[in-house]
Amino acid sequence: MELKKLILPASLLVLLIILMVLFFGSQGKEKTPDVSSADLLEEERSGEEELDTKKIVLFFISEDDYLLHKEEREILNGSILENQIERLVKELISGSEEGLLSPFPPETKVRGIYITRDGIVYIDFSPEFQTAHPSGSSAEISSIFSIVNSIAYNFKSIKRVFILVNGTEQETLAGHIDLRRPFLPRYDLISD
Template identity: 35%
Template sequence: MNRPFVIGIVLFIVVLAGLLFLLKHKPKPPQVQNHNESAATAAPAQKTEEGQTQRRINVKLFFSNGNSTQLLPEERSVQYQDTLLTQAKEVLNELIKGPTGDLQSTIPDKTQLKDLFITKDGVAYADFSQELAGGMPGGSTAEMNTVFSIVNTLTLNFPQIKRVQILVNDQAVETLSGHVDLSHPLHQDLSLVPQTSEPASPQTNQTQPS
C-alpha cells in the first residue's frame, strides 16, 4: 500500500470524525419565552408581506368619562411581547397615548414612562417623568382618575401584578397633587369601574398582513 493512499484514508477518517462530532454537539435553537407570567397567550403566527411574524393581543385601558370618578375601559390591540415586563410597558405606553374614542385621557400631556419594575411578589413600580405630577390639573377627582387608571390598567390586564406603586423621576412620592397617598403600593380599586365592565384579561387576536 503506497504512502499517498494511506494519507488519503487517514484524512478521510479525520474529516468524517469531525463531521460526526459537530453533528452530535450541534447547539439546540433557543426556545422563545412564552407568556407564562402574563394573562396573554400567543396568537397563531402570521407572516406579513416582509416575511416577519406579527402577533397582537387585545387589552383594556382605563380612561375617565369626564364628569365623575368612574373609569371606563377602552379595548385596544397592542403588539404581542414575549415577557410580562415588556408587555406591561407596552400597555402603559398605550395608556399614556390617551383614548381613541369619546373618553378623556387621565395622564397629563408630555408624560413619559421612564421605567417599570415588577417584583417576584407581584408589586409593580411604575416610574414616570415629572410631567405626571407637574401637569396635574388639580382636584381630588382628577388625581384619583390618574392614579387608578394606571393601577387598574396594570392589575386588571395582568393578574400577576397585585399592587402598583407610582414613582416620579426615580423617586417615591407622597402624592401627585395632595389627595391620594402614593407612599406605598396600591391595590386596584374596582369601585371606580362600572359593574358592567368586566376584568380586562387580554385576549389574543391575529393581525392581517397589510
C-alpha cells in the same frame, strides 16, 4: 480513503462541542436574573421579537358617572412583561379615543418599569406627571386608578402597582393621594 473515514467522527465531535458550548452558554445567561439579589429585576429588553398583536382593555374615567369605563386597544405582543406594560401605559398616555378622561398630562413619559417577584410593578414616570397634573382629588384618583386597574386587568400576574416619579418615591401625586404604598386595583370603581 482513510481521510474520508475520519471526516465523519471529526465532524460529529465538532458538532458535540458546538452543542455543549451553546447549552452551557445559554444556561449561564438564564441564571443571571436568579443570581441577582436586588429586589427590582430589570430584564434585558433588547432583541425581542415583536410580530403579532394582542387585544388589551384600558380603563378611563367618564365625567358622567366618575367610574372607569373600558376601551379596547391593540398592542404589540411579546414575551417581556415590562415591555407590554410599557406599551399599555403609553396607550393610556395617548388618551381616550371615545371622549373619556385621559389620566395623564400628554407630555408624561415612562422612564422605567420594574417588576418584583411578589407581583408589584414599579412604574417610573417623568416629572411632568406631577408638574403638569391639574391637581385636585378627583383628577388624582382618576389618574391613579386608570393606570392601576388597566394593568391589573390585563396582566394577571401583577397584584399591585407602585407609582414613582423621576426615579423616586413621592409622598403624594399632587397634594392628595398617597403614593408611598403600592395600589391595589379598585373593582368598585369599574362601571358595569
